[in-house]
Every structure is written in C-alpha cells, then in structure tokens.
Amino acid sequence: MSRLRNRGWVLPASFTLALLFGLLPLPELLLPLRPYWLALVLAYWVIETPDRVGLGFAFCIGLLADLMFGGILGDQALRLVVMAFILQRFRARIRFFPLSQQALAMGGLLFNDRVIDAAIHLLAGERLLPWSYWWAPLLGMALWVPLYLLLDALRLGKRRR
Template identity: 55%
Template sequence: MTRLRGQGWLFFGSLVAAFLLQMMPLPQLLLPLKPYWVGIVLIYWAIELPERVGLGFAFLFGLAGDVLTGELLGEQALRLVVLAFIVLRFRARLRFFPMWQQALAVLALLLNDRIVTLMVRGFSGEAMPSSTFWIAPATGMLMWPLVFLLLDDLRLRLRGGE
C-alpha cells in the first residue's frame, strides 16, 4: 500500500470512527459528557490537511452526519461549516500553539458550536436544552490531546517516520 493511499485510509477511517463514536449509545447519565467527536476530528484534519478539508467538504460531511443521526437536515452541516471556517481562518496560529493552548482553542470552538446549535434549534422551535448541554465542550477539550496525539502518531507512521 502506498503512503498516499494509507493516509487516505487514515483520513476517511478517522472520520468514520468519529461518526461511530458520535452514534454510540451511552447511559442517560453519561450522555451530557459525550464530546462532539465529528467536530474534534474535523478540527484535527482542518489543521493538518487544509487542502482536503474545505468548507464544501465540511458541508457534505455534515449532511452525511445529519442523515446518519436523524437530526434536522442541515444542522450538522451548518455547524461543521462554521467550525471549519474558523479553524481554516486561524490555522496558521492554531498549528503552532502548545497543546494546552490548542485544547483551550478547541474548547472555544466547541462552545461556539453549541451556540450555533442553540440558534438552529431555536429557529426550528425546539425547547431550550438543560444546563448539562454545556458540559460536552469541556469533555471535548479534555479529549483533544488524546485525539491529536493518536492521529498525529498514525499519520507519521504512515509517512514512514519522517
């Protein structure tokens, strides 16, 4: 398998894994702790491979997520486009932040994602969520170093340890 093909498999495999983690059922008590896996993985790839992760890709990826999860069609698409836009806009800075600053930036991005979610759901007439709605971005911030280091290590191994 060529290096390019291996990296393609890692790219799409990580996105599929993120969808599977997002759809994984959890007990009701742990549900507020579930991070937005799809968003976290998209943030990683937008930082590392901006030529592959553009706004169009984020939109199509979000539509696929809407279809898979059964949410309001276009909700995840809008959320991921906003997320990708911000990451791509500030990519040059995010890329060279130390890990703790990247984690704080991911927290800010995931909090922004929650605000976009509230706006979309408010326009669709849904009720306001409970206060536990705001816990997941903190969990995403804590998971960021693990996701980043895992994907970065796999990517470097596929490149031949360069």
C-alpha cells in the same frame, strides 16, 4: 512512495469512527456529555491537511451526520462549516500553538458550536437544551490532546521505540 500516500486510510477511517462514536448508545444521564467527535476529527484534519479537508468536505460530512443521527437537516452541516471556516481563517496561528493552548482554542470552538446548536434549536421551536449540555465542550477540550497525538501518529506513521 510517499509516507502520506501509504496512510491514505487514516482520513476516512477517522471520520467513520467519529460518526460511529456519535451513534453509540449512552445512558440518558451521559447523553449531554457526549463529546462532538466529528468536530474534533474535522478540526484535526482542517489544521493539518487543509488541502484535503475544507468547507465543502465539512458540509458533506455534516449532511451525512444529519442523516445518520436523525436531527434537523443541515444542523450539523452548518455547525461544521462554521468550525471549519474559523479554523481555516486562524490555522496558521492555531497550528503553532502548544497542544495545551490548542486545547483551549478547541474548547472555545466547541462552545461556539454549542451556541450555534442552541440557536438552531431555538429557531426551530424545539425544547431548550439542558444545562448539562454545556459541559460537553470541556470534555472535548480534554480529549483534544490525546486525539491529536493519536491521529498525528497514525497519519505520519510514527512508531514507538
């Protein structure tokens, strides 16, 4: 039996938790700082297992998130597909970066995600996003290394000695 087959629960569990973390109620002051958990988890899986998670998966999970979070239908789907496309295009380079450089790349991708989200809100005629909304990519960048190490340990079944 393959070790990866035994760990098949990690992919759905990680996306389920990411969706639930996105639904957790936060105080009004902290709402703009909420990291985009779904994008971080998607980025990990696109980098590490591109044969299982790709553009179609990103679109479907984005539509599910749109339905769960009650936003503009297709907003998160578009944002996640753009992120998955960029990650697939540069996967070979990003995968071999040290984790600190991967975190910087993730910060850039999360900032790009915020730009796309702001453009969608602007085109939909919704109110402009507050300036504190732009701090979330920095928090996501800081969370990349621990999240990557956690998901990698769960996926590969590494144990502490």
